[in-house]
Amino acid sequence: xxxxxxxxxxxxxxxxxxxxxxxxxxxxxxxxxxxxxxxxxxxxxxxxxxxxxxxxxxxxxxxxxxxxxxxxxxxxxxxxxxxxxxxxxxxxxxxxxxxxxxxxxxxxxxxxxxxxxxxxxxxxxxxxxxxxxxxxxxxxxxxxxxxxxxxxxxxxxxxxxxxxxxxxxxxxxxxxxxxxxxxxxxxxxxxx
Amino acid sequence: xxxxxxxxxxxxxxxxxxxxxxxxxxxxxxxxxxxxxxxxxxxxxxxxxxxxxxxxxxxxxxxxxxxxxxxxxxxxxxxxxxxxxxxxxxxxxxxxxxxxxxxxxxxxxxxxxxxxxxxxxxxxxxxxxxxxxxxxxxxxxxxxxxxxxxxxxxxxxxxxxxxxxxxxxxxxxxxxxxxxxxxxxxxxxxxxxxxxxxxxxxxxxxxxxxxxxxxxxxxxxxxxxxxxxxxxxxxxxxxxxxxxxxxxxxxxxxxxxxxxxxxxxxxxxxxxxxxxxxxxxxxxxxxxxxxxxxxxxxxxxxxxxxxxxxxxxxxxxxxxxxxxxxxxxxxxxxxxxxxxxxxxxxxxxxxxxxxxxxxxxxxxxxxxxxxxxxxxxxxxxxxxxxxxxxxxxxxxxxxxxxxxxxxxxxxxxxxxxxxxxxxxxxxxxxxxxxxxxxxxxxxxxxxxxxxxxxxxxxxxxxxxxxxxxxxxxxxxxxxxxxxxxxx
Numbered sequence: 001x002x003x004x005x006x007x008x009x010x011x012x013x014x015x016x017x018x019x020x021x022x023x024x025x026x027x028x029x030x031x032x033x034x035x036x037x038x039x040x041x042x043x044x045x046x047x048x049x050x051x052x053x054x055x056x057x058x059x060x061x062x063x064x065x066x067x068x069x070x071x072x073x074x075x076x077x078x079x080x081x082x083x084x085x086x087x088x089x090x091x092x093x094x095x096x097x098x099x100x101x102x103x104x105x106x107x108x109x110x111x112x113x114x115x116x117x118x119x120x121x122x123x124x125x126x127x128x129x130x131x132x133x134x135x136x137x138x139x140x141x142x143x144x145x146x147x148x149x150x151x152x153x154x155x156x157x158x159x160x161x162x163x164x165x166x167x168x169x170x171x172x173x174x175x176x177x178x179x180x181x182x183x184x185x186x187x188x189x190x191x192x
Numbered sequence: 193x194x195x196x197x198x199x200x201x202x203x204x205x206x207x208x209x210x211x212x213x214x215x216x217x218x219x220x221x222x223x224x225x226x227x228x229x230x231x232x233x234x235x236x237x238x239x240x241x242x243x244x245x246x247x248x249x250x251x252x253x254x255x256x257x258x259x260x261x262x263x264x265x266x267x268x269x270x271x272x273x274x275x276x277x278x279x280x281x282x283x284x285x286x287x288x289x290x291x292x293x294x295x296x297x298x299x300x301x302x303x304x305x306x307x308x309x310x311x312x313x314x315x316x317x318x319x320x321x322x323x324x325x326x327x328x329x330x331x332x333x334x335x336x337x338x339x340x341x342x343x344x345x346x347x348x349x350x351x352x353x354x355x356x357x358x359x360x361x362x363x364x365x366x367x368x369x370x371x372x373x374x375x376x377x378x379x380x381x382x383x384x385x386x387x388x389x390x391x392x393x394x395x396x397x398x399x400x401x402x403x404x405x406x407x408x409x410x411x412x413x414x415x416x417x418x419x420x421x422x423x424x425x426x427x428x429x430x431x432x433x434x435x436x437x438x439x440x441x442x443x444x445x446x447x448x449x450x451x452x453x454x455x456x457x458x459x460x461x462x463x464x465x466x467x468x469x470x471x472x473x474x475x476x477x478x479x480x481x482x483x484x485x486x487x488x489x490x491x492x493x494x495x496x497x498x499x500x501x502x503x504x505x506x507x508x509x510x511x512x513x514x515x516x517x518x519x520x521x522x523x524x525x526x527x528x529x530x531x532x533x534x535x536x537x538x539x540x541x542x543x544x545x546x547x548x549x550x551x552x553x554x555x556x557x558x559x560x561x562x563x564x565x566x567x568x569x570x571x572x573x574x575x576x577x578x579x580x581x582x583x584x585x586x587x588x589x590x591x592x593x594x595x596x597x598x599x600x601x602x603x604x605x606x607x608x609x610x611x612x613x614x615x616x617x618x619x620x621x622x623x624x625x626x627x628x629x630x631x632x633x634x635x636x637x638x639x640x641x642x643x644x645x646x647x648x649x650x651x652x653x654x655x656x657x658x659x660x661x662x663x664x665x666x667x668x669x670x671x672x673x674x675x676x677x678x679x
Contacts, residue, residue, distance in 0.1 A: 033406065035403055036409065037377075037404060038377075038636040039409040043406045044407070051410075052407075054415060055418050076349070092350055101429055103362070106365060108422055109366040112415055116415045119411060120407075122376070123400055128403045133384045137216045
């Protein structure tokens with residue numbers, strides 16, 4: 001748990017958000033993150049985020065699936081328990097293609113989804129601070145991380161100057177926590 | 193100016209005056225309200241069917257498969273017919289969610305969520321049939337390659353029936369993951385809108401704590417694209433492998449190389465019909481006509497006429513090859529199919545699958561909702577008969593005339609089939625009530641390009657000459673690119 005102070009700006013249009021993001025990057029403020037209700041193309045580039053390597057992970061998981069299938073079946077049929085099925089050779093690779101393919105896909109998909117959840121730090125029961133109840137609806141939320149030396153008023157004035165419709169200062173857990181919803185009052189009291 | 197621009201030639205994907213908030217309202221509202229009376233009636237009817245299915249299956253398990261009409265000549269009857277039928281229905285969902293994503297078809301956004309749900313439920317129904325057909329269902333785990341006390345004796349990895357086990361279970365798992373990874377952001381929307389603690393808790397749990405940061409979305413899109421890339425060959429492989437169950441045998445009528453593409457086309461054909469059946473009703477009851485427009489239904493009807501024609505050509509090719517092979521077994525099998533005691537099933541298949549979809553060449557009929565609905569039922573009846581024809585009319589007259597037989601189902605088989613309808617619709621009704629039936633985030637993503645009101649706002653650019661349009665767009669771009677240079 002690391003409770004930090006954030007200056008929060010809500011924008012209602014992508015066309016305002018993009019210039020705001022580049023202004024923040026030039027301003028010297030520490031941008032915490034941008035929350036959007038749907039994927040906004042180009043936002044990752046505008047924020048200077050790197051391209052994700054998730055698909056490379058998927059490729060590696062797929063290779064694991066391929067080798068598991070080929071290795072396992074060939075071990076069974078050529079070493080562990082040789083059975084003569086209608087005179088077919090013990091090592092009959094073409095007949096294993098379907099299962100090999102299926103396991104490749106299965107490993108890649110399951111592995112990627114688990115990696116996706118791990119990287120995003122999401123899991124059933126995980127809770128994260130929601131800066132604005134409409135961040136999943138129709139507002140684009142830009143957050144600045146403040147420290148004790150930053151003037152709240154300056155940060156808010158700066159965000160307003162970038163075209164924010166709403167601004168606020170919030171104390172929030174920057175990462176995630178695992179807890180019950182009936183304990184949320186204690187957490188919300190931080191901002192009271 | 194907003195660069196998002198799409199030609200007027202394309203129909204809007206979202207009708208009416210919508211903004212982002214209105215999209216959330218329209219799609220999430222049914223989850224937050226009480227279901228209507230129709231929902232309860234339908235849900236409890238589905239539950240009753242499911243209960244009857246459970247009873248029928250229990251009966252067959254308790255007394256044994258002798259309670260079914262299958263016999264030594266016709267070992268596969270309604271059960272495998274229904275298995276192939278349900279799996280086939282599932283394929284449209286994956287086609288819409290995966291293949292149309294790769295082809296960048298914007299219209300899939302309106303229908304993909306419901307279609308994928310249909311896939312998952314249909315595969316669940318399909319899986320029941322081979323499992324309960326095993327008879328001694330407590331030994332069903334024998335199909336899994338688990339270490340065991342029988343040697344260990346492993347399953348036969350060279351057998352299409354085992355390939356099927358892997359194909360169907362992989363298909364189910366991957367479809368579920370694909371579907372759910374798209375649902376997470378929409379569950380977060382329901383959570384953030386929730387007024388009651390219980391709903392906040394449930395959808396908070398289901399949304400995995402999603403907040404939608406730029407990085408989250410970047411990964412989500414990468415994941416969706418790769419899963420689509422994986423699902424595309426997967427869906428083709430699944431029905432190919434199902435067709436191998438037949439095609440790798442040496443039974444006249446089954447032993448043909450045309451089966452894989454023919455089965456895949458048939459699967460997509462019946463699946464799109466089922467999507468139409470469900471969506472025509474869903475859009476009406478949940479008032480989603482502006483999101484699942486007539487244009488969407490027309491697009492699906494176009495797929496139906498395409499795949500229906502492929503299936504028709506496959507039927508004719510089969511007949512031609514039977515004659516061209518000059519193999520008496522093949523020729524006899526097809527002659528009996530058309531004129532034998534099961535002639536009615538062959539002609540039901542031909543009429544429903546080959547003749548009737550051709551009506552969709554007429555644009556008026558493609559855009560006619562009652563007609564679309566009737567056709568969607570007709571197609572699924574036809575596709576059911578196709579599987580029945582393939583399975584029963586290839587086996588009922590085998591190599592020894594003394595063992596020729598006739599098959600009709602008994603009540604537990606019919607009850608089992610009805611029960612899977614119960615399972616399917618129970619799941620679908622729960623889905624329609626508790627899940628966002630349209631991918632909200634995806635609709636918002638295309639809204640400013642393809643929404644009706646936004647497209648109307650583009651009229652002034654439509655009148656511009658292309659030179660001045662390009663100049664305006666590029667000058668805007670330059671401005672954006674030079675901006676970081678100031679610091």
